[in-house]
Structures are given as C-alpha cells and as structure tokens.
Amino acid sequence: MDSLIPSLPYLGRGVLMTLYLSAASTALATFVGLVLAMIQLFAWRPVRWAAEILLYLLRGVPLLVLLFAMYYALPYSGFRIEPSTGGIMVIGVYFGAFMAEVFRAAALAVPRGQWEAGRAIGMRTPRIIVDVVLMQALRIAAPPYINTSIMVVKGTSLVAIIGLADVTFIGRQIVERTLAPFEVFGAVALVYLLICYGLSTLGRYAETKANYVH
Amino acid sequence: MSFDIGFALRSVSILSEGLTMTLALAVPAILFSAVWGVPLVVAIRSRRSGLVALTRTYIEIVRNTPVLVQMFFIYFGSGFMGYPISGFVAGLFALVLQNGAYVAEIYRAGIQSVTSRQTEAGLVLGFMPGEVFRIVVMPQALRAVIPPLSNQGVLIIKDTSLVATISVAELTFQARLLADRTAAVFEIFFALALFYIVLTTIFSLLMRLLEVRLRVSN
Amino acid sequence: MSTETSFIPPVEIEVCSVSKWFGANQVLKQVSTTVRRGEAVVVIGPSGSGKTTLLRCINALEEYQEGEISLAGNAIGYTIEANGRRRRQPEREIAAMRAQVGMVFQNFNLFPHMSVLRNVSLGPIRIRHKDREAAEDIGRQLLDRVGLGQKVDALPGQLSGGQQQRVAIARALAMEPKAMLFDEVTSALDPELVGEVLDVMRQLVQDGMTMMIVTHEMAFARAFAERVVFMADGEVVEQGSPEEIFEAPKAARLQAFLKRFQQGYRL
Numbered sequence: 001m002d003s004l005i006p007s008l009p010y011l012g013r014g015v016l017m018t019l020y021l022s023a024a025s026t027a028l029a030t031f032v033g034l035v036l037a038m039i040q041l042f043a044w045r046p047v048r049w050a051a052e053i054l055l056y057l058l059r060g061v062p063l064l065v066l067l068f069a070m071y072y073a074l075p076y077s078g079f080r081i082e083p084s085t086g087g088i089m090v091i092g093v094y095f096g097a098f099m100a101e102v103f104r105a106a107a108l109a110v111p112r113g114q115w116e117a118g119r120a121i122g123m124r125t126p127r128i129i130v131d132v133v134l135m136q137a138l139r140i141a142a143p144p145y146i147n148t149s150i151m152v153v154k155g156t157s158l159v160a161i162i163g164l165a166d167v168t169f170i171g172r173q174i175v176e177r178t179l180a181p182f183e184v185f186g187a188v189a190l191v192y193l194l195i196c197y198g199l200s201t202l203g204r205y206a207e208t209k210a211n212y213v214h
Numbered sequence: 215m216s217f218d219i220g221f222a223l224r225s226v227s228i229l230s231e232g233l234t235m236t237l238a239l240a241v242p243a244i245l246f247s248a249v250w251g252v253p254l255v256v257a258i259r260s261r262r263s264g265l266v267a268l269t270r271t272y273i274e275i276v277r278n279t280p281v282l283v284q285m286f287f288i289y290f291g292s293g294f295m296g297y298p299i300s301g302f303v304a305g306l307f308a309l310v311l312q313n314g315a316y317v318a319e320i321y322r323a324g325i326q327s328v329t330s331r332q333t334e335a336g337l338v339l340g341f342m343p344g345e346v347f348r349i350v351v352m353p354q355a356l357r358a359v360i361p362p363l364s365n366q367g368v369l370i371i372k373d374t375s376l377v378a379t380i381s382v383a384e385l386t387f388q389a390r391l392l393a394d395r396t397a398a399v400f401e402i403f404f405a406l407a408l409f410y411i412v413l414t415t416i417f418s419l420l421m422r423l424l425e426v427r428l429r430v431s432n
Numbered sequence: 433m434s435t436e437t438s439f440i441p442p443v444e445i446e447v448c449s450v451s452k453w454f455g456a457n458q459v460l461k462q463v464s465t466t467v468r469r470g471e472a473v474v475v476i477g478p479s480g481s482g483k484t485t486l487l488r489c490i491n492a493l494e495e496y497q498e499g500e501i502s503l504a505g506n507a508i509g510y511t512i513e514a515n516g517r518r519r520r521q522p523e524r525e526i527a528a529m530r531a532q533v534g535m536v537f538q539n540f541n542l543f544p545h546m547s548v549l550r551n552v553s554l555g556p557i558r559i560r561h562k563d564r565e566a567a568e569d570i571g572r573q574l575l576d577r578v579g580l581g582q583k584v585d586a587l588p589g590q591l592s593g594g595q596q597q598r599v600a601i602a603r604a605l606a607m608e609p610k611a612m613l614f615d616e617v618t619s620a621l622d623p624e625l626v627g628e629v630l631d632v633m634r635q636l637v638q639d640g641m642t643m644m645i646v647t648h649e650m651a652f653a654r655a656f657a658e659r660v661v662f663m664a665d666g667e668v669v670e671q672g673s674p675e676e677i678f679e680a681p682k683a684a685r686l687q688a689f690l691k692r693f694q695q696g697y698r699l
Contacts, residue, residue: 065403154280158280161379338604339554340528
C-alpha cells in the first residue's frame, strides 16, 4: 500500500484531466444536443430527416469506434489539434446525440395546453417558447440531463485506450508498475464514484425541484 | 482523400472474423444480464432493509463507475490473484455486472407501472398475492419492459467493443489491427461502423417483433 | 323485500367498533354497522368521511387498529388470540374470505391484457377450480345478464366506461359471492353511462344480493336502498331506512349534507 503513495500526485493529474474532459465534453454535448433538438422540432422536413438519420447512426455505433476513427484519421486530415481536444470533440458530439433526445422529449412533455394557452392570449411561437415553455421544459429535462452527463463522465474513461492521460490511463500505468490492481483500480473507481454520485445527488435535488411545478 | 469502396468491402470480410467473437460476447451478455436482473429486483422489492441496502449499494457502485474500469479491475485483478481469466471472461463478467444492475432498474420500473389498482383487483377475487403477481402484474410488466430492455441490449452490443483493450479478438480489435497496418483508415472504420449499425438495427427489430407478438397474444 | 313476515334475515356482515388511524389522523372512529343477508345497504356522506376506507377494511384491503369485522359470524381480517392480542390472519384465509366477498371499484380495474370473457372466467377457473368450459359458460351467462353478451371477446380497452364497469360487476358475480361491496362505482363515469350500471345494480338488489354500496347517487339510494348509513368525519352519524334518512333526518350534519344535494344548481 505504501508503495502507492508516491503515485498519488501522478494519479491526481489524471483526475484533473478526467474532470477537464468531462466538463468540456458535457458542455459540447449540451450545445450539440440543443441544436439537434431544435432541428428535430422546428426545421423543414428534409433537414429533420437528415438530423434523425445522423442521430440514429451516432447512437448505433460504439463510442470507442468513433474515438479510434478520430485517432487514426487525425494525422491524415491535416488538422493539428491536441489529442484531448479531439477526444472532447468526439465525446461531445456522440453524447450530443443522447442529449438531443433528452431535450426533444422534454420539450414534447410540456403539455399541449401550455402552447394553446399562450396562443389564446395572442403570443407567437418564439415568445411562447421563451416565456412559457422553456422553463417547464428545463425542469422536465433536468433529471435525464444529469443522467446523460454521468454517462459522459464514464465515457471519458475510453480516452485511456487511445493513450490520453486521464485517471483510467494513469491508473493502468501505475498498476503495470506496482502490480496492485485492486488498490489502484479501486481508487480510480472511487474517483468516478465520487464525481458521478455527486452529479446524481444533484440530479435528485433537481428532480424534487422539478416536481414543484405539478 | 478518396474513398476506396473496394477496400471497404474487403475490410468487411476481414472484419467479419471478429464478428463471431462480438456475437459470442454480446449474446451471452444480454441473456445473463436479463437473468441477473431478476434476483436483483427481487432483492430490491423485498422488505428486508439489509438486503435492500446491500443491493442498492451494489447498483450505485456499478452505475457510477465506467465499464472499462470494471473490466480492468476484474481482468488485472484476477491475474494478480493467481487465477488469471481470459479477456473474454473478464469482459463478459463486467458486462453482466454492469448491465444486470440497469436491467434490475428496468424491471422495477416496469413492475411499478402496473398500478396497485390492478393488484387489488386480483386480490379481491380471492387470489393470493403471489398468484396476482404471476397472473395480473407480470404479463403487463413484461410488455412494459421490452422497449427499455431493447435500449439496454443496444448498449451491451456497443460495449462489447471495449474488450478489444483486453486482447479479445472481436470486431474493434480486428479493425485496429488492420488500421495499424494500412493507411486506409476511413474505409476500415466505415466498415466497422457499418457492422455495429447493422447489428444494433437487427437486434432492435427483433425486440420490436417480440413486442408486437406479446401485444397480440392473450 | 319482505315487510310483515317475522323472518329476519341473519347478519351477513358485521362491523363492530372499527377504528383506524393514519399516523396521528383518525379516519375511522368506532364505526359499527351491519348488513343482513339479502339487504342492500347504501353508505352516503361527504368526501373524506371514511366510507371508502370502511369498505376497504371489510375485505382487508386496508388495515385497522381496533374493532372486529365478521362475515356470517366468522371474524375476518384479524383474529383475537387467547392472550387478547390482534393478529392479521394468514394470507390464505384472507384470500378465501375475499373469494366470498365481491368488490367492484370506481375505476373498474379490468385486466387489460385479457379479453372480457377471460376477465370474468379467470376467478372461477383458478380459484373455484372449475374447468374452462363450465367457467366460460357461467361467464357468458353473466355477461348476458349485464347486457354485454355480444362483447365476450372484446378487450377492455375497446369498451366504454359503462361497459367496463358492467364487466367488472359480472367478474365479481362469477365468484358466486355471499356479499358484494361497491366503491363509488359510477363516480368515474360520464353521466350518460351511469344509468346502465345503476340498472344492473338495481337488478341485483331485487334479486336479493347482499350489498354494501358507497355512492353519491342519492336518487338510487332513496329508491332502492333497504338501509342507509350516513357517515361524516370518520364516524357513523345516523343510520336508518331511506324514509327516515331522506325525509326526516335527525342529525344536523346530515341535514346540511342533504341540503347541498337538494340545492343543486338552482339559484
């Protein structure tokens, strides 16, 4: 056990990387999800179909495959970006597809009557969205949004496979050196547990606030 | 950059060597997860607080840690203990441990969706609680759980790609092997993506068929 | 409905000083009443008066802390042990009791995954162990009796509320119960569908079924009840014949309750 203590700061850097990847990917996923949800709800039919096909494809492919594709294709593409940025882009877009579903379902879950009530007092669609529907949709979306962001955090662990120094990658390196898989991977698991459980607690808090509406 | 269709097609045939391994992992993982979820949901619904707490803890731990870390834990841990297990077994174990927990949640929600009114309607006829569950609740719960189970199955199929990192020669592993040797990476990963999309689509369609069949039967 | 004969039917259901608490809130306060064999007793009262709770205590769908309920002289739901302690009866005994006391719910609660005929014949097959043909015969007869002979193969979802409720009544009748409990069975129905269900219940009263009916349908109570029980705030305030209750109410709470119904929407 004591032989592991010197490795702790090293692990700590991995934790920072994981936190960075998680936050950035979640932010990107939220943005992508919002855009795709808007397209699915409001755009012209051909654009909607294109978006739905894209979403179906994204959800049918493993994240690892996309990460590998980026990893191998990047040198050929002529772009020079940090591996971590590339990882964030892939993870962000991938989970953006899931976020799109969260936002779309939340928007549809706002009762029809709300739209009609707004129309009845003379509001037009954009105003209805902003004043009436948005807050309600956000309240409905909060719990599944948190769940999806937990999935993002767990998804960042895959960058370890393409050599990015997140907490999983560093954990594996430490294990190879110190041969203490249970302690090290246990610690790695603990890190994710704390982050994800923290998020889900936030989610449960959000859920009680969400029920305030009804 | 041009896209070599011919090579893409040849990649398909090379990758299909990994297909059997992917299926050999996915099918048992799906079946065992569906089975493992049952004792878990029974434990959760039992009134014994100790059992409930234990199961809840297990579910929370497994849901809040990445499958990859669980796989590493089992794979490297087993080697350390002196009983090394193959990547395949470690992967299968980790997949079932993870997804069994999610499946238990799905079962729980499905059962709960069959309201207490239905249970009461069965009880007042004179059925025992166990009979009511079997005759009234379970058939309805079964219909309710098929869609979320279908989603979970898709997730399992996709997660089989992770065992490539612990040396299991399934689809993704084969693709990576190929990509290390050639420059036609677009074609290779295009073919790989195609495989997974086809697999998940076929699985989803099968589950839809099951759903329809259940709806019709009485 | 007998009047001058000296034959008084035996008590089928006896509720003896039943009290129930929900936490600190007492929802039933020493409620006592009886239902004789062949009698149709209607329970009326404002919402929250405990009428539905009382009904559900009779067939042990709800627990209660004090008091005794018996069916044909036998204690049901709880037994008093030698040392005076109450103990809930084993599930098997409670299930056997429920097979003898039919219940119809406000929300019908038909089994959506079974046809109408199967809903009705399920109990006789599985609990009375009749063979399928015999059970289905009984089922068809009962469905005919409630006016749904045509719909034996329909699914509940294909029927209107009134039709579903009549199926629910047939389902309860199929068990050949000693007594039947009706929990506001028309409250969830559209007004134009209420009549068809009340018709079936009227027929049951005239056929001599022992019934305890919780309802808001005052006209039905007035016309067909043999006894009326008025409950408010968890206790039995007044009970008597329909004439006594509706024409000459004694308690102030009952008078106020009836006044609300008489006023209706008149200005």
